[in-house]
Amino acid sequence: MATIDQYETGSTHFLLGNEAIARGALESGVNFVTGYPGTPSSEIVATLAQVAAEGRLHVEWSTNELAAVEGAGAAATAGLRSLSAMKNAGLSVALDFLTHFAYTGLGNRDGAMVTVVCDDPHGHSSGDETDSRWLARFASTPMLEPLTCQQALDLVKYAFDLSERHGQLIFYRGYTRLCHSSSPVTMGRTRRKQNQLYSDTSISLNPYLAITKHTALSEKLDKIRREFEACPFNSYEGPEKPDLIIVCSGAGYLCAHEAAELLGLQDLIGFVKLVTLWPFPSKFVRKHLKKAGKVLVVEEVDSFVESLVKESILDGGMSGIKIYGQGSGHLPLVGEIAPDPVARALADITGIPYESFSQDYRDIIEKDLNPLIINRGLTWCAGCPHRASFWALDKAVKADGRDAYVTGEIGCSTLDVFPEGKEQIKLLHSMGSGTGSAAGLGQLEPFKYLQPVIAVCGDSSFFHSSVPRLINAVYNNSKMLQIILDNSATAMTGFQAHPGTGKNALGDEAPRMDIAEICRSLGCQVTVADPFEIKASVRTIRNLLKREGVQVLIMHRSCEIVRMKAEKTHPFDIEIDELACKGEECAICSSSFRCPAIFQNPVTGKAGLKHELCAGCGVCADICPFKAIIKKKDVRR
Amino acid sequence: MIRPDPFNLIVSGIGGQGNILLSRIVGRLMFKAGYYVNIGETFGAAQRGGSVFSAVRISKKRIYGPIVPDGHANAIISLEALEALRVLSRYGNPKVAAVVNTEPIYPVAVLSRRAEYPGEDDIRRAVSKASGRAFFFNATRMALDLGAPIVVNIVMLGGLVGVGLLPLEASLVEEEIKTSVPGSKTELNLTAFRKGISAVAV
Numbered sequence: 001m002a003t004i005d006q007y008e009t010g011s012t013h014f015l016l017g018n019e020a021i022a023r024g025a026l027e028s029g030v031n032f033v034t035g036y037p038g039t040p041s042s043e044i045v046a047t048l049a050q051v052a053a054e055g056r057l058h059v060e061w062s063t064n065e066l067a068a069v070e071g072a073g074a075a076a077t078a079g080l081r082s083l084s085a086m087k088n089a090g091l092s093v094a095l096d097f098l099t100h101f102a103y104t105g106l107g108n109r110d111g112a113m114v115t116v117v118c119d120d121p122h123g124h125s126s127g128d129e130t131d132s133r134w135l136a137r138f139a140s141t142p143m144l145e146p147l148t149c150q151q152a153l154d155l156v157k158y159a160f161d162l163s164e165r166h167g168q169l170i171f172y173r174g175y176t177r178l179c180h181s182s183s184p185v186t187m188g189r190t191r192r193k194q195n196q197l198y199s200d201t202s203i204s205l206n207p208y209l210a211i212t213k214h215t216a217l218s219e220k221l222d223k224i225r226r227e228f229e230a231c232p233f234n235s236y237e238g239p240e241k242p243d244l245i246i247v248c249s250g251a252g253y254l255c256a257h258e259a260a261e262l263l264g265l266q267d268l269i270g271f272v273k274l275v276t277l278w279p280f281p282s283k284f285v286r287k288h289l290k291k292a293g294k295v296l297v298v299e300e301v302d303s304f305v306e307s308l309v310k311e312s313i314l315d316g317g318m319s320g321i322k323i324y325g326q327g328s329g330h331l332p333l334v335g336e337i338a339p340d341p342v343a344r345a346l347a348d349i350t351g352i353p354y355e356s357f358s359q360d361y362r363d364i365i366e367k368d369l370n371p372l373i374i375n376r377g378l379t380w381c382a383g384c385p386h387r388a389s390f391w392a393l394d395k396a397v398k399a400d401g402r403d404a405y406v407t408g409e410i411g412c413s414t415l416d417v418f419p420e421g422k423e424q425i426k427l428l429h430s431m432g433s434g435t436g437s438a439a440g441l442g443q444l445e446p447f448k449y450l451q452p453v454i455a456v457c458g459d460s461s462f463f464h465s466s467v468p469r470l471i472n473a474v475y476n477n478s479k480m481l482q483i484i485l486d487n488s489a490t491a492m493t494g495f496q497a498h499p500g501t502g503k504n505a506l507g508d509e510a511p512r513m514d515i516a517e518i519c520r521s522l523g524c525q526v527t528v529a530d531p532f533e534i535k536a537s538v539r540t541i542r543n544l545l546k547r548e549g550v551q552v553l554i555m556h557r558s559c560e561i562v563r564m565k566a567e568k569t570h571p572f573d574i575e576i577d578e579l580a581c582k583g584e585e586c587a588i589c590s591s592s593f594r595c596p597a598i599f600q601n602p603v604t605g606k607a608g609l610k611h612e613l614c615a616g617c618g619v620c621a622d623i624c625p626f627k628a629i630i631k632k633k634d635v636r637r
Numbered sequence: 638m639i640r641p642d643p644f645n646l647i648v649s650g651i652g653g654q655g656n657i658l659l660s661r662i663v664g665r666l667m668f669k670a671g672y673y674v675n676i677g678e679t680f681g682a683a684q685r686g687g688s689v690f691s692a693v694r695i696s697k698k699r700i701y702g703p704i705v706p707d708g709h710a711n712a713i714i715s716l717e718a719l720e721a722l723r724v725l726s727r728y729g730n731p732k733v734a735a736v737v738n739t740e741p742i743y744p745v746a747v748l749s750r751r752a753e754y755p756g757e758d759d760i761r762r763a764v765s766k767a768s769g770r771a772f773f774f775n776a777t778r779m780a781l782d783l784g785a786p787i788v789v790n791i792v793m794l795g796g797l798v799g800v801g802l803l804p805l806e807a808s809l810v811e812e813e814i815k816t817s818v819p820g821s822k823t824e825l826n827l828t829a830f831r832k833g834i835s836a837v838a839v
Contacts, residue, residue, distance in 0.1 A: 014661070182674075357707070361729070419751070596743070610743075
């Protein structure tokens with residue numbers, strides 16, 4: 001398959017939104033790319049890593065988002081074009097630098113920097129659906145947001161151009177329904193120019209003299225706002241005298257367009273399509289609001305644009321305009337936008353009826369379909385070492401008998417909290433937060449807090465942000481057990497490299513950081529265990545829970561998907577001895593261990609194996625109390 | 638020509654079954670045939686045993702959004718039996734065509750005996766009642782017979798092409814398969830595709 005840099009100018013290819021953003025970066029002559037994996041943003045850096053070229057395009061998986069933007073920001077101050085990509089949660093991590101970076105600007109006439117932040121409305125693959133558009137206003141940083149995959153490509157070029165001309169960082173917002181949509185995209189010309197690099201030692205880029213710099217920044221933002229008022233990416237589509245104006249942005253545009261069509265209103269509605277979100281082009285919006293007395297604002301998650309439309313109306317002294325949207329109760333306050341809620345809103349505003357289903361079909365859904373549907377919660381893959389680790393943790397905590405409290409964080413280990421996991425983790429928020437939370441709880445003994453405290457983190461998270469928290473724990477004499485589930489991959493987001501894998505974003509050899517050595521150097525006592533050695537792991541955890549200080553247990557075993565890709569063979573061929581199996585009486589393997597490859601066979605009344613799902617790890621054989629699961633050397637391949 | 642326009646195909650299944658490849662093959666072919674195509678996908682955490690689906694939106698008029706309006710699917714390919722019900726309950730209508738792999742993949746709620754997986758007859762009855770045309774076959778069994786459970790998606794692609802809902806010519810699909818899978822797997826995938834076509838032949 002061709003890589004995106006090889007597509008010819010003018011040719012049209014089927015691209016994922018994130019690939020379109022990556023191509024847009026190449027057409028902008030991007031030289032320096034950084035980021036940390038996070039759905040739905042990960043494919044941007046991953047795609048660019050495939051085309052990285054020494055001396056022309058540097059691509060890295062950074063340790064975390066803060067390191068990513070600091071590196072990219074510095075590269076821009078030296079005259080390069082840099083891009084960072086991350087999910088919404090990552091932008092929060094990066095913000096400390098970015099708020100100050102807005103005050104200093106890039107300080108270089110040639111440099112340019114774009115930070116792509118991808119939101120996940122509905123939290124399809126996230127713990128929250130936080131709307132990062134507010135952070136543009138918070139960080140005094142202009143923000144752009146495309147409506148379609150084609151525009152996703154074109155807009156990156158404008159973002160770099162804007163950044164270079166104004167010497168400011170630009171936020172570019174993606175969202176799940178753009179990042180993970182594929183549609184035909186026509187290529188422009190890739191730019192191979194590289195600026196002469198130079199760090200100007202005659203100026204100092206620092207935010208001090210905040211008032212002076214904030215004043216200059218405000219003036220610059222006002223200049224950018226004036227540019228946005230006439231920006232061709234903002235457009236109006238529809239009749240000169242529409243019955244209703246829909247102000248839409250992001251995923252809202254295609255949904256609103258379709259909703260209008262579903263009600264047969266497409267020729268009566270005017271669409272104000274907003275691409276420059278901040279600073280808000282108030283005059284442009286007001287000009288079009290005048291066309292109709294009724295306005296519906298369609299966006300997703302928060303009412304960011306709606307608030308700004310209302311602000312614009314007030315500022316412009318306009319009256320007699322009725323605003324519909326989240327505020328009026330016509331559109332949902334939470335979740336992603338879809339055609340249906342917009343269609344219902346339009347139906348209510350215009351009085352034209354709209355029903356998604358006939359009453360007859362609604363009856364079929366309720367009586368015939370819904371009673372059979374079972375929720376399919378997330379779980380670890382068959383063969384995942386985390387299932388074994390949490391099994392051992394559960395056993396050890398029960399045997400310890402002091403109601404140990406387990407904190408966790410983001411990544412595949414998170415899957416524990418779902419009913420399909422082992423439900424050990426009881427406190428979980430953000431990357432690395434399990435360690436920080438446990439460090440706090442581990443200092444509560446003087447307050448008569450007597451439960452042992454256990455933090456669980458993954459290996460990529462360890463590097464991302466657990467380390468400073470571990471330092472805090474040791475420094476402040478906390479008593480806790482830190483379990484690091486080291487599966488040698490950033491597995492949840494697609495197995496990206498991290499400092500512990502010995503590889504970089506390009507797949508080349510890189511210095512390998514040793515987790516155990518790092519922990520030892522901090523003053524932690526370190527133990528290493530193999531999660532597949534269940535009995536030994538249980539014993540180890542029980543022993544460590546009795547010790548003082550900050551104990552670290554590294555449970556090391558490769559992610560099954562990564563292992564399988566490399567080794568292409570299962571360790572064992574699993575068989576069930578139906579004579580020995582106690583079936584429903586026991587069912588530990590299916591109902592408690594919950595490996596997706598084992599089920600209770602209603603025909604035999606015994607455990608059954610789904611061979612096509614089984615990874616042959618053999619852990620089920622070790623936990624079966626009746627030795628009814630047998631592991632044989634796999635000879636199939 | 639496609640009818641209706643836009644034509645909404647939903648490909649559902651479980652993470653890891655290859656529904657994204659399937660939908661992209663269809664999407665690329667329809668795009669090459671001169672249609673606007675937009676595919677909305679769910680992946681990420683959903684890979685871990687969760688329900689996944691792709692919506693392939695095909696039109697001669699313009700690009701449609703990645704989300705199909707409720708009740709507006711025109712065809713459903715489900716790589717897993719229960720998932721067909723889930724998709725129908727949101728996107729179904731009396732005219733929709735459904736091509737369903739009858740092999741279950743049990744949700745963990747079933748493994749842990751908090752829920753019971755419906756019987757195959759119940760699933761067939763419900764899908765048939767909630768669709769205009771329904772086709773059932775065990776694509777997983779066919780893939781296992783080929784020694785490669787991974788090609789279940791290509792067997793199902795054969796089912797879609799065999800049903801003839803979209804103007805997809807088998808020879809062009811085979812060309813697209815060849816460019817989408819590693820060379821060593823070409824024959825295996827082509828065999829799987831042809832098995833799928835014959836599975837729905839009457």
